[in-house]
Structure formats: structure tokens, C-alpha cells
Amino acid sequence: MSIVLREIRFSYGEKKILDRISLTVREKEHIGILGGSGSGKSTLLKILAGLYPVKEGYCEVAGEHAPEGIRKRVAVVMQTPGLFPLSIRENITCGHSMTEEKVWEAVRAAQLEEWVRGLTDGLDSLVGERGGNISGGQAQRIAIARAIAKDAPVVLLDEPTSALDGETADALLRAMERLTEGKTVIHVTHREETIQNYDRILVLKGGKLFEKES
Amino acid sequence: MRKSLSRVFGRLGGAMTYCFLLLLRCPVDTVLCIINALFLRHVFQTIEGGDERGLWMTCALFGVANLCLFLYNGTLWGRFAVFSAKLVGKLKQFLFESMLKLPMERIEEKSTGAWLTRLNGDVTMTLNLLTGALNLPHLVFATVRVAVTAVLFGKISLLLLAVELAVLVPHMFLRQRFVVRPMERLTKEAQDTMEHATVYLETTVECADTIRLYEAEDLLLMRYRESSLSVVKARLCSNVRKTLGELLQMLLSRGGYLLLFCFGCEMISTGKLDFGTLTEALQYRSGMLMGSMMWLNSYAEVRKNSVGLKRMEEIYGTEE
Numbered sequence A: 001m002s003i004v005l006r007e008i009r010f011s012y013g014e015k016k017i018l019d020r021i022s023l024t025v026r027e028k029e030h031i032g033i034l035g036g037s038g039s040g041k042s043t044l045l046k047i048l049a050g051l052y053p054v055k056e057g058y059c060e061v062a063g064e065h066a067p068e069g070i071r072k073r074v075a076v077v078m079q080t081p082g083l084f085p086l087s088i089r090e091n092i093t094c095g096h097s098m099t100e101e102k103v104w105e106a107v108r109a110a111q112l113e114e115w116v117r118g119l120t121d122g123l124d125s126l127v128g129e130r131g132g133n134i135s136g137g138q139a140q141r142i143a144i145a146r147a148i149a150k151d152a153p154v155v156l157l158d159e160p161t162s163a164l165d166g167e168t169a170d171a172l173l174r175a176m177e178r179l180t181e182g183k184t185v186i187h188v189t190h191r192e193e194t195i196q197n198y199d200r201i202l203v204l205k206g207g208k209l210f211e212k213e214s
Numbered sequence B: 001m002r003k004s005l006s007r008v009f010g011r012l013g014g015a016m017t018y019c020f021l022l023l024l025r026c027p028v029d030t031v032l033c034i035i036n037a038l039f040l041r042h043v044f045q046t047i048e049g050g051d052e053r054g055l056w057m058t059c060a061l062f063g064v065a066n067l068c069l070f071l072y073n074g075t076l077w078g079r080f081a082v083f084s085a086k087l088v089g090k091l092k093q094f095l096f097e098s099m100l101k102l103p104m105e106r107i108e109e110k111s112t113g114a115w116l117t118r119l120n121g122d123v124t125m126t127l128n129l130l131t132g133a134l135n136l137p138h139l140v141f142a143t144v145r146v147a148v149t150a151v152l153f154g155k156i157s158l159l160l161l162a163v164e165l166a167v168l169v170p171h172m173f174l175r176q177r178f179v180v181r182p183m184e185r186l187t188k189e190a191q192d193t194m195e196h197a198t199v200y201l202e203t204t205v206e207c208a209d210t211i212r213l214y215e216a217e218d219l220l221l222m223r224y225r226e227s228s229l230s231v232v233k234a235r236l237c238s239n240v241r242k243t244l245g246e247l248l249q250m251l252l253s254r255g256g257y258l259l260l261f262c263f264g265c266e267m268i269s270t271g272k273l274d275f276g277t278l279t280e281a282l283q284y285r286s287g288m289l290m291g292s293m294m295w296l297n298s299y300a301e302v303r304k305n306s307v308g309l310k311r312m313e314e315i316y317g318t319e320e
Helices: A041-048 A067-073 A088-093 A100-109 A113-118 A136-150 A166-180 B002-012 B015-025 B027-049 B052-100 B104-108 B112-131 B136-156 B158-206 B208-213 B217-269 B275-316
Strands: A003-012 A015-025 A030-034 A056-061 A074-077 A154-158 A184-189 A200-205 A208-211
Touching (some): A015 A041, A015 A208, A041 A056, A041 A154, A056 A067, A088 A136, A100 A113, A154 A166, B002 B052, B002 B275, B027 B136, B052 B112, B136 B158, B158 B208
Parallel strands (some): A074 A154, A154 A184
Antiparallel strands (some): A003 A015
16 A cells, blocks of 8 residues: 555644544556645645654554654645745755756656746746745646656645646646656646546545545 | 835835934944043153143043943933834834735745744844944944044054055955855854745644654655754854954954054154143054954845845835
């Protein structure tokens, strides 16, 4: 199994967010999780990404259960791209040694090649503070390129298209196809149309996870 | 800068009070120098003449004059402090209001670090310019001090004044060329680099999850270290220049002193001067030297801080 969650509970102080969540995901399976605002879907994703420690229950991702180990096995694309005020290259490699070809491969897969080649400094162009020098769609695609370059077996998506307009969101979804190809995917969203082709769709409500009724 | 100043006072008010307080304060340093000079002259003259009563009288007058000057100066600085505090409040409020009215594209064209620097650094720079030590007030005080003491020095002996000028002018030139100007550049460099370092610090908070997920700690640490090192480097270079300035002062200030003594002794031996008058001249010389140093330091600070004033104008505009 790629992901195993057993009896996961999580709360912020007194407020219960996740209540006895159990989930098993097979390798290369694509799971969509639907949930409204405040349903705990981002919290669940952060647990799966190894960003929050599991205090109650058991979480295993790609054979790892320690948060540090989990973080090495997942690639995450969030609502905000989380770009560093550095160059496109550094935002993709995150300072790790990577061949030029691999960087371009990620750029190509994220459908950024044409744009990057058109820039005076190419991959060394600065994105600015919070990606201020580039558009929201380009910023999110750099985040996707970064996730592609990481080449992790599990991909977690937290509404990566929520802040984008329809056309840009569609282009981004196409870019994400390459990212999710042959990987285990968990995509949390409140828009069902973005996950309608997934293997399974679950609903997170009141801190509990249900199979979606067809 | 004059236009920028009149614009800022035009918006905040208080220009007349500011000028009035400056005018009242500017003779203090000069008067103190004259009191010291006259005291030393009379003390040595009374000692030479064996006039014990005159000596006591001189000391008493010196004490009273210093006390009066102290009270006058204290009262004025008290007023000035109240004026400064009010000005700080007005300026910050005015700047905040102006920022709220800025169009979005103007706000977005600068990084958060740059805006924070502007709100904190540039306001502080402007306030320092108007009210801080070794800034605009001291520039005025130093001008008065140098002019008056030079005239009094020249009245005692034009030869001694010429000797002093022969040392003082190169001293000030070298100081300006090799100390003050490079230090201005280094300070600006340090400030710019500090802005970058602030941006990296913000990123570590805002992108904490991404940094952990993609193990980018080393990358950001390296970049932060680079900008911190640049700040340290600029500060180190600045300290080297400062030391050079101190060295110049030791060399040329003491050298000038010795020269004046040599010429003074010669004049005493030929009966053109008495020792009391020489000590008075040395006091005026000290006033000239201190005044010149203060003038140059204040001028450098005024130039540096006027950058803050000009940058603030980008927020509230230059139209009256």
C-alpha cells in the first residue's frame, strides 16, 4: 500500500478537526477528497505531507511513518505556490544538485518552456518577492515544476488552481497531468470537476471521511 | 534638500518654531568656547601678575557664566525635545495616511522589506536629520562656531591663524575624501543588503512548509548568510575608514597643536604675545577644529539622512 491512515485524530486546542480518519490508498491510485471550507482537508494533507506530527493514530506514506521520512517521499503543490525570492532555477532545484537537462525537463513538463526561453535571463530570472515579478499562473507552474523535479512517489495537491481564473486553471491542470502520471495522488479540493476522473472520490465532513455516493 | 524640507514643514507645520529654536541654540557652543578662552587668559594673566583676588574673581565669574549657559542650554534642549516628539508623531501619522492613499501598483512595486525599511528607516532618518545629534541643528551650530572662533583667533594673531588653516584645511580635505564619503557609500550598501536579508527572513516564515517539504533550508540559509556577510563586510570597511579618520585626527590635530606652540613660544620670546593670550588662542583654535569636525560630520549625516527625506517624498509626492 502507498498510504495507510489508521484512526487519525487531530485538534487545534479544544477544536476537533479530524476524527478517527482511516484511509488506505494503493500504489498509483488517484484519490480526490472533497470538502468545504474548514472541513479539515488542508490539515489532513499536512499530516500526509509529514508537516504535522501524528499524535493519535497511525500514518504511513510510501513505507515511511516518521515525518522527516514522509517529507522525502511526497511532492506537494499548495494553494499558494510558496516561491522563494530567488531565480526560477533555484525555485525548482531548491538548492539541490540537479542536471540542466533535468531542470529543463521539469520546466517543459510544467508547460513553462516557451515562457522561460523568452526571458532575458532564462532560468536565472528572478521571480521577485512572493513571485511578484511573474503572474499567478506562472508562479503555480513553477511550483509544479518543482514538484516534478522532486520525482516523489506520492503527490499531494491542495487546491492548486483555486486562486486562478478558468483558462489559467485549465492550462495548469494539463501541466499537472505530467506531475501525477504513474504516481499515487491525493487531491483535496472543494471543486468536484477537477477530480471527476480520479479512481475514488471521498468526502471530508465534520472531521470524518466518507466514500462519495454516486 | 531645501525644497524637500520646506515641503515636509509645509505639510506638518512648525517651521518657524524650528528655526527659532535653532537660532536660540546656535550661539551656545561658541559662547562656551569664548568663556573657556577668556577664563584661561585671565587665569594665567592674574597668576603672572600675582593677583590672588583677581584669580578668585575670574574663577567665580567662570562658574556663574557656565551655570547660566548650562541653564539656558538645558531649557532650550527641553523645548527642542518636546518639539521633536510632536514632530515624530505628526510625521508618522502623515506618512501612514499617505501610504493608505497610494495606488495598488505603487504598493506592489516594492517588496515588504523595502516598505518596512521606508516606514521605519526613512522616518528615523528624517527625524535624525531635523532633530538628531550631528545633523541639521549641529550643522548650523558648527557654522557659527567656526566663523566666530576664526575671527577671534585672527584678532589675536593672523600668523597663528594662517598656521592653523595650513593644517586644518588639508586635514578636513583628507578626512572628507578618505573617510566621510566612503563611509556614506558603505552605509548605503549595508542598508540595501539589509533589505535583502529581511526578505529572506520573511520567506522562512511565509514558506516554512515549502522549505521543509523540499529541504530548501540550506539554500535559504546560504542566501541569508551571503546578505548578512555583505552587511558585516560593509560595516567592517566602515570601521576601517573610521579608524583612518581617528588616525588623521591624531596626526594632524596634534601636529597643528605642536606647530602653534612653536610659533606661539617664538612670539612670547619676542614679546608679541603673553602666555595667557596664547592659551586663549589655543581655545579658539580648538573651537575651530571641533567646529570644523562637527560641521563635516553633520554635513555627512545631513547628506545621508536627506536620502530618507527624499525617499519619503515618493510616498507623499512633491506637489504642494
